[in-house]
Amino acid sequence: MSAHAHALSPHPAAASRPTPGIALTAEAEGQEALLPPDALALLVSLHRAIEPERQARLSARCERQAFFDAGGLPDFREDTREIREGDWSVAPLPAALRDRRVEITGPVDPKMVINALNSGAKVYMADFEDSTSPTWANLMTGQQALIGAVRGDLEFLADNGKRYALRPYNEQAVLIVRPRGWHLDEKHVLVDGQPMSGALFDAALFAFHNARALMDKGRGPYFYLPKLQSMEEAALWEAALSHIEAALGLPQGQMKVTVLIETLPAVFEMHEILHALRGRIVGLNCGRWDYIFSYIKTFRAHRDKVLPERGQVTMTQPFLKAYSELLIQTCHKRGAHAMGGMAAQIPISNDEAANEQALARVRADKLREVTAGHDGTWVAHPALIPVAQAIFDEHMPGPNQHDKLREDVSVGRDQLIAPSMGSITRAGFEGNVEVCVRYLAAWLDGNGCVPIHWLMEDAATAEISRTQIWQWLHTPGMHLADGTAIDSKLLDATLRGLPARLGDTAALPGGNRVGEAIALLDELSRSDELAEFLTLPAYQRID
Numbered sequence: 012m013s014a015h016a017h018a019l020s021p022h023p024a025a026a027s028r029p030t031p032g033i034a035l036t037a038e039a040e041g042q043e044a045l046l047p048p049d050a051l052a053l054l055v056s057l058h059r060a061i062e063p064e065r066q067a068r069l070s071a072r073c074e075r076q077a078f079f080d081a082g083g084l085p086d087f088r089e090d091t092r093e094i095r096e097g098d099w100s101v102a103p104l105p106a107a108l109r110d111r112r113v114e115i116t117g118p119v120d121p122k123m124v125i126n127a128l129n130s131g132a133k134v135y136m137a138d139f140e141d142s143t144s145p146t147w148a149n150l151m152t153g154q155q156a157l158i159g160a161v162r163g164d165l166e167f168l169a170d171n172g173k174r175y176a177l178r179p180y181n182e183q184a185v186l187i188v189r190p191r192g193w194h195l196d197e198k199h200v201l202v203d204g205q206p207m208s209g210a211l212f213d214a215a216l217f218a219f220h221n222a223r224a225l226m227d228k229g230r231g232p233y234f235y236l237p238k239l240q241s242m243e244e245a246a247l248w249e250a251a252l253s254h255i256e257a258a259l260g261l262p263q264g265q266m267k268v269t270v271l272i273e274t275l276p277a278v279f280e281m282h283e284i285l286h287a288l289r290g291r292i293v294g295l296n297c298g299r300w301d302y303i304f305s306y307i308k309t310f311r312a313h314r315d316k317v318l319p320e321r322g323q324v325t326m327t328q329p330f331l332k333a334y335s336e337l338l339i340q341t342c343h344k345r346g347a348h349a350m351g352g353m354a355a356q357i358p359i360s361n362d363e364a365a366n367e368q369a370l371a372r373v374r375a376d377k378l379r380e381v382t383a384g385h386d387g388t389w390v391a392h393p394a395l396i397p398v399a400q401a402i403f404d405e406h407m408p409g410p411n412q413h414d415k416l417r418e419d420v421s422v423g424r425d426q427l428i429a430p431s432m433g434s435i436t437r438a439g440f441e442g443n444v445e446v447c448v449r450y451l452a453a454w455l456d457g458n459g460c461v462p463i464h465w466l467m468e469d470a471a472t473a474e475i476s477r478t479q480i481w482q483w484l485h486t487p488g489m490h491l492a493d494g495t496a497i498d499s500k501l502l503d504a505t506l507r508g509l510p511a512r513l514g515d516t517a518a519l520p521g522g523n524r525v526g527e528a529i530a531l532l533d534e535l536s537r538s539d540e541l542a543e544f545l546t547l548p549a550y551q552r553i554d
Contacts (some may be wrong), residue, residue: 030055037147037199037554041155050219053258057211058202061251065193065208068244072194075240075276080312086424087279091242095282100346101289105267107185107230108134108293110410111348111387112403113396115184118142118460119153121167124160125175128183130393131400135184139213140191140237141301141470142460146553147199149457154216160186161221185230187269190214192238193247194544211251218255218266226265233293234268238301240276242283249288264290269350273298273471274305278334278427281341294348294386297335299326300355300471306330307478310428311541317486319433321443321475326352326379333426339384340417348411351380351388355466358394369465370398377402384415391467434492435483443476444505444532445512449519450476451545452528455552456521470546477545480536499537506533527552 030051035042079085087095114134117123127135137157143149159165160177167175177183190213191197196206218232225231236248252266270284272295277284285292303324310316318324326335335351342349354373359366377399380388386407388399446463450473453461461468480502483489489497506529516522531549535542542548 032059032203034201035199036201039148039151042151045151045154045158045216045220050216053215053219053255054200054207054212055202056258057215057251057254058205058207060254061211061247062202062205062208064247064250068193068241068247071243072240076309079309082313084424084428085276085279085309088283091280091283094286099286099289101285101292102264104293104346104348105229105231108233108267108348111185111294111350112407112410113400114187114350114387114389115393115396116142116189116353116389116391118149119156120149121152121156121159121165122169122175124156125165125167125177126393128160128186129178130184130396132184132390132393132396133387134187136187136189136235136389138189138469139209140189140195144454144457144459144553145191145195145197145209145550146457148554149459150197150199150213154220157186157188157217158220161224180228185233186225187231187233187235188213188217189235189237190217193244194238195546195550198550214251215255218259222255222259222261222266226261232266234266235296236268236270237298238274239270239272239284240274242280242287245270245284245287249291252291267291267293269294269296269348271296271298271301272334272338273301275302275309275428276305278302278337279424281338282345285341285345285347289345292347294350295338295342296350296389297338297352297385298471299331299352300469300475302331302334304471304474304478307475307482308541308543310430311478311482311485314486316428316430317482317489318431318479320435320439321472321479322439323433324431326376328431330427330429330431333422333429335380335385336383336417336420337422337427339415340420340422342386343384343413343416346413348386348413349384351377351385353389353391354395354399355391355468355472356395357392357462357465357467359465365465373398374402378406381406381412384412384417386411386413435489435497436492437495440480440483440491440497440501441505441512443480444502444509447473447476447480447532447545448506448509448525448528449513449521451531451549452519452524453521454546454549455524455527457553458520461520474545477532477535478541480532481538481541484536485541502533502536 030048032055033051111133113132115127115130115132116136119137191209195209197209197212198206200207222232339349356369381403390399449463450461450468483497516525
């Protein structure tokens with residue numbers, strides 16, 4: 012695949028044999044091969060089977076949020092007590108996923124796919140969600156790259172002439188694909204006149220092209236499922252994956268999943284989510300950044316649960332410590348992996364002392380995870396793989412820690428919802444504005460994974476920044492640590508001063524869209540209603 016894989020092609024969007032019920036509204040290189048009639052037919056049948064319940068689940072989210080906005084609190088469900096207290100386990104884990112001590116994550120462009128599979132990590136999570144801007148060209152290029160990766164012949168030629176190629180298969184990381192969340196549409200694919208689910212499009216198209224080859228290699232297909240809020244949403248994934256398996260002639264349960272516990276409502280239903288997917292689930296993951304975002308969003312109207320600035324909301328905060336330890340206890344009771352969270356640091360190439368301080372924080376975080384009982388962890392940059400692996404190798408000699416049952420953990424509702432103590436500094440406020448604007452500008456320009464101040468930022472961290480700004484503005488009496496009121500005047504001044512702080516925006520990813528990003532953040536921050544997801548209004552502005 013060339014460096015110009017994103018270029019549009021003039022050939023028709025429709026396949027040579029029209030498929031009833033489906034229409035494609037965009038064109039990109041390689042589209043006809045990616046979307047032959049049989050693939051389109053699968054998308055049609057899947058949409059018709061799943062879409063009504065998806066819409067019902069999204070409506071249920073809105074109803075639940077209205078309950079929280081009226082002062083209600085999330086809690087463990089009384090109607091599912093038997094599941095939580097029952098004696099059952101998930102299905103045995105496949106051999107390829109028993110040891111997942113270090114996983115690397117990133118977008119699905121060809122260079123990233125090759126580098127991640129070659130990185131030395133146990134697993135590469137190829138991300139169509141938080142680190143991919145879902146332009147049609149990006150989606151098509153990503154699916155093509157994954158087909159080449161599974162086939163083993165993916166190559167990439169950079170503009171500087173450097174060639175990237177895959178290592179032998181037995182030296183590659185295990186591939187897990189993260190499709191988009193239930194809330195995201197795929198506007199370029201209309202079934203019966205409706206946009207289909209981005210989640211279903213991503214998962215079904217990947218399975219259509221790669222499931223048989225991966226099954227023959229003993230490697231899946233495997234998926235990471237994001238942003239679930241309830242056991243019913245997990246059951247909907249079970250129905251969708253079963254439908255795909257039946258359509259492709261795969262054994263039921265062949266496709267395995269790991270679920271990210273990255274919403275506050277989901278932490279109260281971890282047993283139930285495992286149970287709903289018990290024939291195919293292999294673990295839960297502490298998606299810490301989205302979890303913080305979800306906490307802010309869930310309690311957006313609760314004045315007693317406003318979080319301090321992002322840098323102070325670490326995993327040692329009581330509510331996050333309770334969440335991770337309850338996840339470990341729950342998973343190990345059911346025979347599933349309890350995966351740790353992301354280290355987003357990027358090596359600081361021009362400051363050895365600062366780089367060592369950053370690495371020390373990574374080591375401390377990974378030591379906390381492995382000693383707590385996590386079975387693996389995430390990194391965003393290949394240079395962190397040996398750092399994380401050394402910690403896990405020293406403290407986890409076996410492939411996992413399922414025998415660490417954490418029966419000492421006793422976590423109730425109040426521990427899971429306790430607010431953090433801390434402050435909001437001027438630097439913290441300005442940092443939130445900068446991260447959100449810079450990430451959003453890059454995302455609008457087609458780049459969903461952006462290095463900012465030696466951290467790899469994705470949609471989740473931008474969402475923390477954006478929702479914190481909104482909540483601070485809409486909670487009466489909020490002040491910075493220096494006494495300055497957090498109000499529209501402060502936001503105005505910060506947004507006006509941002510271009511000067513950024514310097515030459517032409518050198519930044521998406522620099523040509525910084526003005527548009529500032530305007531969108533301004534609009535979202537002042538709105539009376541908190542937008543559910545930043546990517547929903549932003550999606551309308553990309554091709």
